Amino acid sequence: MEKKDTLRIEANYAVVQGSYWMHYCAIGAFTAIYLTYRGLNNTQIGLTTSLSGIIGIIFQLLVSNYSDHHMNVPIKRIITAVFIAAITCGALLNFVALPVGLMIVAYAAAMSLDGSNNGFLNAQLVQFNNVGIPARYGWPRGVGSISYALAAYFLGIIVEKYTAKMLIPIFLVGAVICTVAVLFMPNPYKGLDPAKYGAGPGNDKDVSYIEMMKGNKLLVIYLICAVLLGAGQSSGFTFMIRVIESLGGGTAEYGISEFVRAGVELPMLIASPLLLRKYSAKSLVTVSFIFNGIKVWMAAIAPNLGFIYAMSVMNMLCSGIYVFASVMFVNSIVGPREKVRAQAMVVLSQSIGSILGNAYAGVMLDVVGLRPMLIGGGAFAVLAGVIMILFAKDDARNY
Numbered sequence: 003m004e005k006k007d008t009l010r011i012e013a014n015y016a017v018v019q020g021s022y023w024m025h026y027c028a029i030g031a032f033t034a035i036y037l038t039y040r041g042l043n044n045t046q047i048g049l050t051t052s053l054s055g056i057i058g059i060i061f062q063l064l065v066s067n068y069s070d071h072h073m074n075v076p077i078k079r080i081i082t083a084v085f086i087a088a089i090t091c092g093a094l095l096n097f098v099a100l101p102v103g104l105m106i107v108a109y110a111a112a113m114s115l116d117g118s119n120n121g122f123l124n125a126q127l128v129q130f131n132n133v134g135i136p137a138r139y140g141w142p143r144g145v146g147s148i149s150y151a152l153a154a155y156f157l158g159i160i161v162e163k164y165t166a167k168m169l170i171p172i173f174l175v176g177a178v179i180c181t182v183a184v185l186f187m188p189n190p191y192k193g194l195d196p197a198k199y200g201a202g203p204g205n206d207k208d209v210s211y212i213e214m215m216k217g218n219k220l221l222v223i224y225l226i227c228a229v230l231l232g233a234g235q236s237s238g239f240t241f242m243i244r245v246i247e248s249l250g251g252g253t254a255e256y257g258i259s260e261f262v263r264a265g266v267e268l269p270m271l272i273a274s275p276l277l278l279r280k281y282s283a284k285s286l287v288t289v290s291f292i293f294n295g296i297k298v299w300m301a302a303i304a305p306n307l308g309f310i311y312a313m314s315v316m317n318m319l320c321s322g323i324y325v326f327a328s329v330m331f332v333n334s335i336v337g338p339r340e341k342v343r344a345q346a347m348v349v350l351s352q353s354i355g356s357i358l359g360n361a362y363a364g365v366m367l368d369v370v371g372l373r374p375m376l377i378g379g380g381a382f383a384v385l386a387g388v389i390m391i392l393f394a395k396d397d398a399r400n401y
Contacts, residue, residue, distance in 0.1 A: 008135060008136060008137050011130060011135065011137045011187070011188060012137050012138055012141070012142050013142075014183065014186055014187050014188075015126075015127055015137065015142040015187065016141070016142035016145040016146075017145075017183045018123060018142075018180060018183045018184055018187065019123070019142050019143050019145050019146030019149070020145045020146055020148075020149040021149070021176055021179045021180035021183055022119070022120075022123060022146060022176075022180045023146035023147065023149050023150035023153070023264075024149040024150060024152070024153040024176050025116075025153075025172065025173050025174075025175070025176020025177045025179070025180060026116055026117065026120075026150070026173075026176075027150045027153040027154050027157060027260070027264075028153065028157060028169045028170070028172045028173040028176065029092070029109075029112060029113050029116060029169065029170070029173045030113060030116075030117065031150075031154055031157075031239075031260050032157060032161065032166065032169050033047065033050075033051060033113065033240055034047050034240055034241060034243050034244070035161060035166050035169075035243055035253060035256070036109075036166045036169050036170075037050060037109065038166075039165060039166035039167070040102075040105060040166075041102070042102075042106075043368075044241070044244075044364050044367045044368050045364045045365060045368055046106070046364075047240070047360075047364060048240070048360040048361050048362075048363055048364020048365065048367075049106075049360075049361065049364065050106050050109060050110050051110070051113075051236070051240055051356060051357075051360040052356070052357040052358075052360045052361045053106065053107070053110040054109075054110035054111075054113045054114040054117070054353075054356075055114065055232075055353040055354065055356040055357035055360070056114075056353075056357060057110055057111055057114040057115070058114035058115075058117055058118050058349070058350060058353040059350045059353050059354060059357075061084075061114065061115065061118050062118050062121060062346040062347075062349060062350040062353070063211070063346075063350065065080060065084065065118070065122070065346070066121070066122070066125075066342050066343040066345070066346030066347070067211065067343060068080070069122070069125075069342040069343075070339055070340060070341070070342045070343045073191065073339070074191075076189045076191070077122060077125060077126050077129065077342065078126065078184050078185060078187050078189070080122060081119055081122050081123065081126065081184050082181055082184055082185060084115055084116075084118060084119050084122065085115075085116070085119060085177055085180065085181040085184070086181070087111075087115050088111075088112050088115035088116040088119075088177060089174060089177050089178065089181075091108050091109075091111045091112035091115065092108075092112045092170055092173050092174050092177065093174060094108045095108050095109055095112065095170050096170040096171060096174065112173075114353070116173075116177065117349070117353070118346070118349065118350075120349055121345045121346040121348065121349035121350075122342070122345070122346065123184075124139075124329045124345045125341060125342040125345040125346070126184075126187065127139050127142070128329065128333050128341060128345065129190040129191070129341075130190045131333075132190075132333075132338065132341065133190050133191065135190060138275065139274070139326055139329060139330075140271045140272055140273075140274035140275060140326055141271065141272050143271050143325060143326060144267065144268040144271035144272050147264050147265065147267035147268050147271060147321075147322075147325075148264070148265055148267075148268050150260075150264040151260070151261045151262070151263070151264035151265035151267075152261065154256075154257050154260030154261050154263075154264060155257045155258060155260070155261035156257070157169070157172070157257055158253050158254045158255070158256055158257015158258065158260070158261075159254055159257060160172075161253045161257075162252060162253045162254045162257075209337070209339065209340065211343065211347075214336065214340050214343065214344075218335065218336065220335050220394060220395070221332070221335055221336060221344065221347075223389065223390070223393050223394045224287075224331070224332065224335075224348075224390075224394065225347060225348065225351040226351075226386075226389065227291060227386035227387075227389050227390055227394075228328075228348050228351035228352050228355065228386075229351045229352070229354050229355040229358070230291075230355060230382045230383065230385050230386035230389070231291055231294060231324075231352060231355060231382070231383050231386045232351065232352035232353065232354065232355020232356045232358075232359060233355040233356070233358045233359035233362065233379065233382040233383075234294060234295055234298055234355070234359065234379050234380060234381070234382035234383030234384075234386070235294060235298075235352075235355070235356075235359070235379075235383065236355065236356040236359030236360045236363060236379070237298065237359050237360075237362065237363040237366075237375055237376060237378070237379025237380075237382075238297065238298035238301050238376060238379055238380070240359075240360055240363060241363055241364075241367060241372070241375075242256065242259065242301065243256050244367065244372055245301050245304060245310065245372060245376070246259065246307065246310060248372060249304065249305075249306055249307050249310065250307070251307050251310075255307055255310075258311065259310050259311060259314050260314075262311050262314035262315060262317075263314040263317045263321075264317070264321075266314070266315050266317050266318040266322060267317060267318060267321055267322040267325065268322075269318060269322070270318050270319075270322030270323055270326075271322065271325065271326055274326040274327075277323070277327075278326075278327070278330060283327045283328075283330045283331035283334065284331055284390070284394060286323050286324075286327035286331075287323070287324060287327045287328050287331055287390070288387050288390040288391060288394070289319065289323060289387070290319065290320055290321070290322075290323040290324035290327065290328075291324075291383055291384070291386040291387035291390060292383070292384055292387035292388075293316060293319040293320045293323075294320045294321075294324070294380075294383040294386075295380040295381065295382070295383030295384030295385075295386075295387070296316070296380065296384070297313060297316045297317065297320055297380075298376055298379050298380035298383060299376070299377060299380040300313040300316070301313060301376050302372075302373045302376035302377050302380065303373075328348060329345065332344045332345060332348055333345070355382070359379060359382065362375075362378070362379070363375050363379060366378065
């Protein structure tokens with residue numbers, strides 16, 4: 003493939019990532035703010051995000067399994083269908099006066115469906131690499147990070163001025179733009195037989211989820227660590243607004259912290275090819291686990307808003323590393339017909355962690371308070387790093 007064609011793929015993917023993270027910010031980063039605006043308490047917010055995780059787990063298992071077993075169906079069609087479902091739920095939230103129970107379900111469904119596409123979008127780019135097209139993941143994903151950062155900053159200002167009612171309309175507009183960008187992505191398997199491409203010894207037939215994990219100890223260990231990471235991150239993410247409020251800040255200050263947190267991912271994502279040449283993907287994700295826990299602990303001891311902003315800079319060693327290293331690591335340890343499911347399994351493992359973490363955080367916040375909750379949450383992420391160091395030995399299989 004000519005270099006200009008590869009650049010065209012990367013540019014298109016950058017638009018996809020930019021529009022995705024911009025609109026996901028409205029429903030993901032501002033969850034507690036929106037649900038508080040709709041009258042929910044901390045425990046109910048925790049349960050809503052946990053429900054979102056449950057929906058996401060079931061959905062990703064079904065959809066990723068379908069994709070790996072029907073490789074003739076372009077993944078962009080699957081992603082588009084998921085976005086349409088998320089947009090429908092968002093429209094119900096915005097235009098229909100739902101009772102509290104249905105409002106919780108609609109919000110959880112919109113957030114989980116939209117969040118599920120993160121794994122499918124990762125798999126979409128990886129498919130190009132799998133067929134020998136050297137499209138880069140780092141800088142397009144960096145566009146996503148900076149778009150999320152800018153969205154967080156301006157959404158904080160908008161919500162402060164116009165209330166949280168503006169969040170869902172912004173989510174809907176961004177989701178439509180992202181869907182159109184996804185449809186413009188080329189099909190990496192065009193002219194190939196996707197069902198046979200890349201199949202090697204032991205991978206010339208479809209395998210189930212159970213068979214995938216029974217034959218891949220390293221994948222199982224990593225998924226356990228992803229659960230712990232999700233639990234640790236959720237306690238310091240969903241309720242970060244509470245930390246900022248306890249220090250005298252509000253929605254605008256929360257937007258600034260999210261701007262810094264997401265913006266610092268960009269340098270690491272641009273440097274991802276260099277980092278992956280110098281360090282193994284496994285080492286990089288292990289480091290990111292530990293720094294994620296340290297970042298949550300820093301939130302627990304934050305004395306002022308300036309400390310929160312400084313803490314947010316640490317995210318270059320957390321998500322800044324994790325978002326690219328995890329994609330490459332998982333892709334390298336599974337077979338050709340397991341790659342979409344593997345990317346989705348990482349996202350759904352974090353969803354399981356989010357279920358546990360949000361339920362834990364919501365209850366702990368109301369029972370023992372903010373700081374003890376954050377200390378426990380940080381311990382989950384650090385434990386994930388320790389497990390990777392002690393047990394994630396190189397797998398004997400070689401793909």
